[in-house]
Amino acid sequence: xxxxxxxxxxxxxxxxSGTREAILAAARKRFGNHGYDGATIRxxxxxxxxxxxxxxxxxxxxxxLFAAAMRLQVLPSELITGVLGAERDRLGAEFGPxxxxxxxxxxxxxWDVADIRTAFLGLLRSAATSDQGVVMLREFVxxxxxxSLTQVAGLADDAExxxxxxxxxSQVVGLGFARYVLGLEPLSSATTEDLVAAIGPTxxxxxxxxxxxxxxxxxxx
Amino acid sequence: xxxxxxxxxxxxxxxxSGTREAILAAARKRFGNHGYDGATIRxxxxxxxxxxxxxxxxxxxxxxLFAAAMRLQVLPSELITGVLGAERDRLGAEFGPxxxxxxxxxxxxxWDVADIRTAFLGLLRSAATSDQGVVMLREFVxxxxxxSLTQVAGLADDAExxxxxxxxxSQVVGLGFARYVLGLEPLSSATTEDLVAAIGPTxxxxxxxxxxxxxxxxxxx
Numbered sequence: 320x321x322x323x324x325x326x327x328x329x330x331x332x333x334x335x336s337g338t339r340e341a342i343l344a345a346a347r348k349r350f351g352n353h354g355y356d357g358a359t360i361r362x363x364x365x366x367x368x369x370x371x372x373x374x375x376x377x378x379x380x381x382x383x384l385f386a387a388a389m390r391l392q393v394l395p396s397e398l399i400t401g402v403l404g405a406e407r408d409r410l411g412a413e414f415g416p417x418x419x420x421x422x423x424x425x426x427x428x429x430w431d432v433a434d435i436r437t438a439f440l441g442l443l444r445s446a447a448t449s450d451q452g453v454v455m456l457r458e459f460v461x462x463x464x465x466x467s468l469t470q471v472a473g474l475a476d477d478a479e480x481x482x483x484x485x486x487x488x489s490q491v492v493g494l495g496f497a498r499y500v501l502g503l504e505p506l507s508s509a510t511t512e513d514l515v516a517a518i519g520p521t522x523x524x525x526x527x528x529x530x531x532x533x534x535x536x537x538x539x540x
Numbered sequence: 541x542x543x544x545x546x547x548x549x550x551x552x553x554x555x556x557s558g559t560r561e562a563i564l565a566a567a568r569k570r571f572g573n574h575g576y577d578g579a580t581i582r583x584x585x586x587x588x589x590x591x592x593x594x595x596x597x598x599x600x601x602x603x604x605l606f607a608a609a610m611r612l613q614v615l616p617s618e619l620i621t622g623v624l625g626a627e628r629d630r631l632g633a634e635f636g637p638x639x640x641x642x643x644x645x646x647x648x649x650x651w652d653v654a655d656i657r658t659a660f661l662g663l664l665r666s667a668a669t670s671d672q673g674v675v676m677l678r679e680f681v682x683x684x685x686x687x688s689l690t691q692v693a694g695l696a697d698d699a700e701x702x703x704x705x706x707x708x709x710s711q712v713v714g715l716g717f718a719r720y721v722l723g724l725e726p727l728s729s730a731t732t733e734d735l736v737a738a739i740g741p742t743x744x745x746x747x748x749x750x751x752x753x754x755x756x757x758x759x760x761x
Contacts, residue, residue: 446721447668457722465724478726485718485727486738492722493714497706500667501678501713503686505699506706516753517707521742532737 341367342374346388351451355385355458382463391438396467398429403471418472419523420515426491427511436499443496460488472526486525494518562588563595567609572672576606576679603684612659617688619650624692639693640744641736647712648732657720664717681709693747707746715739 345366349358360381364371378384386394402425407414414421430436442459445452465484474480494514497503509517524530566587570579581602585592599605607615623646628635635642651657663680666673686705695701715735718724730738745751 443717444668447665447717453722457724460722460724482726482730482738485724488724489714489718489727490711490742491714492717493710493712496664496668496713496717497710501674501681503678503681503706503709505703506710509703512753517703517746517751520745521711524741525738530738532733 338367338369338373339377342369342377342384343388346384350385350388350455351449354451354454355381355462357454357458360384385459389438389442391435393429393435394463396463398425399464399467400471407471415473415527416523418526419521420519422468422472422487422522422526423515423519424511426494427514430495430499431511439495440499443492443500464488474526483525483530486530487522490518490521490525559588559590559594560598563590563598563605564609567605571606571609571676572670575672575675576602576683578679581605606680610659610663612656614650614656615684617684619646620685620688621692628692636694636748637744639747640742641740643689643693643708643743643747644736644740645732647715648735651716651720652732660716661720664713664721685709695747704746704751707751708743711739711742711746 342363345363346358349363349366352358353362358381360374361371363384364374367374374384378387382394382396385391399422403418403421406421410417430439442452442456446456465481465488468474468484468487469476469480472484474483498507498509501507563584566584567579570584570587573579574583579602581595582592584605585595588595595605599608603615603617606612620643624639624642627642631638651660663673663677667677686702686709689695689705689708690697690701693705695704719728719730722728
């Protein structure tokens with residue numbers, strides 16, 4: 320009984336949107352049950368009853384599929400490497416000393432977009448309430464955000480670099496939680512400019528500053 | 541059929557523990573439905589079918605009743621004013637420049653106690669999942685933690701003082717979430733000493749440092 324006349328023809332075959340939905344539903348389930356790292360395109364395709372090549376064709380990478388399944392409007396790694404990479408190219412040598420401020424502003428402007436904020440808070444909520452959500456968010460943050468932050472900030476790909484990136488993540492998550500979930504005032508109604516001034520230097524220290532315990536008095540390393 | 545022989549007699553009347561339980565159950569419900577500020581001792585007593593004076597007798601203040609109902613092992617305001625107040629008395633003029641480090645260490649040592657950590661994470665979870673939990677945690681944080689932090693750190697009781705205290709709260713909540721809920725590595729296995737060195741200066745800046753946006757170039761205020 321479906322009409323299939325010439326008014327169709329937006330380049331999608333009949334049934335394509337149903338297939339996409341089936342893939343996204345299978346992805347949400349797999350990511351939930353197996354975590355971000357454990358879920359495979361092959362397994363998701365199998366659950367959705369389609370060929371893995373079709374999943375690759377529709378969504379490209381696993382991160383992109385995750386973002387679509389979780390209704391993220393932007394890829395965190397693209398936001399970080401895209402916006403910060405462009406600023407790095409524009410500012411040259413000035414970029415390094417200003418990365419904390421630039422990162423803080425980028426993050427706040429992303430959260431100003433209601434859909435992005437909603438998706439971010441959804442991930443936080445799922446991590447706060449289920450062990451599956453924890454595994455999923457931890458692996459996603461580590462595989463995409465920490466990795467791209469390490470790259471764009473020029474951090475060493477070692478334990479110290481990852482420690483610096485996770486310190487940044489702790490302030491990012493806490494700011495999102497205090498400002499958007501708890502609505503703590505006056506933090507919640509502070510302007511982007513205020514918060515960049517207050518929190519930018521924190522990010523800068525975590526990324527490039529001295530964060531190690533002091534050597535015992537009189538001993539320099 | 542209950543035995544009421546001489547083996548009893550720990551100073552509690554028969555039925556006291558049942559009354560306490562009824563009060564705590566009524567308190568959890570009232571705090572959940574009305575928030576921390578909206579819940580009254582009178583209302584909780586009424587729900588539990590007891591006299592308000594008995595609630596005061598058992599629990600003293602509303603904060604103490606809240607802590608008992610939420611199974612907090614310490615009162616956050618007592619932790620802050622007690623531990624930090626003692627350090628202030630001990631260190632004198634040295635206390636001010638070290639408050640960030642002392643606050644960070646105090647918080648991490650409290651979280652080392654499993655029961656305290658569990659209660660803290662329970663509050664975070666309830667805020668992440670229900671609007672009632674949000675209101676309860678926001679008002680509790682504001683009425684007790686922000687207030688006692690403002691006092692012990694000698695912050696002005698104005699918008700700037702509260703802004704500084706809520707910036708601290710954002711890093712505290714984020715550290716707890718990243719370290720204990722998400723388990724982000726290597727943050728999660730960092731030592732207390734490492735974290736005091738990394739995060740202490742953040743707390744110090746939020747409490748006592750320069751956090752305002754710069755004046756336009758060439759104009760000093």
